Amino acid sequence: RADEIVRADGPDPLFTVRLDGGATLRTRRVLVATGVRDGLPDLPGLRERWGKDVLHCPYCHGYEVRDRPLGVLATGPMAVHQALLVRQWSPDVAMFPHDQEFSPGDRERLVAGGITLVEGPAKRIAADERGIRGVELADGRVVERAALFVQSDLVPLDGLLTGLGCARENGLVRTDAMGRTSVPGVSAAGNVVQPFGQVIMAAAQGSAAAMALNADLVEEDVRRAVDRERTTARNAAEFGAAVEALVAATVLGDRGHGL
DSSP states (O other): OEEEEEEOSSSSOOEEEEETTSOEEEESOEEEOOOEEEEOOOOTTHHHHBTTTEEOOHHHHTGGGTTSOEEEEOOSTTHHHHHHHHGGGOSOEEEEOTTOOOOHHHHHHHHHTTOEEOOSOEEEEEEETTEEEEEEETTSOEEEOSEEEEOOEEEEOOHHHHHTTOOEETTEEOOOTTOBOSSTTEEEOGGGTOTTOOHHHHHHHHHHHHHHHHHHHHHHHHHHHHHHHHHHHHHHHHOOHHHHHHHHHHHHGGGOOOO
């Protein structure tokens, strides 16, 4: 795991990557794809079932739990929208407002969408060795559900990028269409710069960034080769008879034979 990336001074990009075991790597380009961390609500039992039957994305996981009793735990302003998406996968969807306040308009949308509102704060996720059983409320009721959707707080793991001075925009490290950041030689792809992107999107970004990096390196290598050729040609042109005589005199000294 990389702990730090340091850019060396100089006209061309050059970096030292410090690993957590103490080793270091030297590289001319960097592609950061460190993803995000899921910030989860502090509800007993939820973290243990995360990614199993406590889920976050209807597009990613809806098909696997289709036509079963599903729940949505409100954690923020997108909860109603998430519940309406989940409703596409099951006729039995319960919304748990928990500690969130819904406007009359949002309540009307949920009811019109065929979603059951379960009032009262959630106490814990009820589960056993087979998986989730439902949501236990503060009053002791357990509303049985086969799976629960929760919108996590997606926190980009962009410390390596910000440590290099990469510019941010709207809370995220800014990249162009080929993954280039504001720091020459540093690219980024995937959820670290697009938290809501799916795997296929992250893979596409990584492919685009890799092509751009490769093209960049080819151009840099050719430019260096051209500079070397020009230097060699210039030196050869400057090495005339007078310079040759001076070099010979300097090297031979008193050993010159006078021919």
